[in-house]
Amino acid sequence: MGLEKEKMETSVIMDEDEFNRSIEPILGKKTNVYSEVPDRDPNDINAHLKVGFEDIIAEPISTHSFDKVWIGSHAVFELVKYIFYRILTTFLAIPMAFIAGIVFGILSCIHIWVVMPVIQGCMMTLPSIHVIWTSLMDMFIGPFFFSIGRCLSSINVKTVQN
Numbered sequence: 483m484g485l486e487k488e489k490m491e492t493s494v495i496m497d498e499d500e501f502n503r504s505i506e507p508i509l510g511k512k513t514n515v516y517s518e519v520p521d522r523d524p525n526d527i528n529a530h531l532k533v534g535f536e537d538i539i540a541e542p543i544s545t546h547s548f549d550k551v552w553i554g555s556h557a558v559f560e561l562v563k564y565i566f567y568r569i570l571t572t573f574l575a576i577p578m579a580f581i582a583g584i585v586f587g588i589l590s591c592i593h594i595w596v597v598m599p600v601i602q603g604c605m606m607t608l609p610s611i612h613v614i615w616t617s618l619m620d621m622f623i624g625p626f627f628f629s630i631g632r633c634l635s636s637i638n639v640k641t642v643q644n
Contacts, residue, residue, distance in 0.1 A: 523529075
């Protein structure tokens with residue numbers, strides 16, 4: 483129960499057979515952890531939508547420059563494309579996500595504080611409206627159509643063929 487002042491040595495004991503059995507690492511070769519990305523356009527239907535360097539700035543097939551102008555312009559093109567993607571993402575996608583969040587928040591608030599109380603109020607008053615509607619039908623509409631039915635029952639319609 484007291485404080486131990488001695489330090490214990492830690493050691494790993496292995497048999498010599500296990501140690502010398504193989505010079506390969508214990509985990510072995512690293513296998514491919516990630517599966518190959520599936521081709522989302524196997525029939526190449528959207529080939530006209532894919533824009534590459536050759537579509538914008540391309541070296542003509544007949545000429546090949548020795549001063550690596552086309553390689554440099556390709557690198558600049560990829561860099562500018564990446565920077566514009568980041569800029570457009572920052573200035574368009576993030577504000578649109580923010581606006582969409584605000585809109586969905588407002589719609590949720592309206593749903594919770596306006597729509598659901600109106601529906602609950604209608605559901606609470608529905609039994610009394612049913613009683614009132616039934617009594618109105620029995621007092622006014624039923625006798626009215628009953629009397630019209632008696633008046634019109636005396637009319638006979640005959641069809642004559644020539």
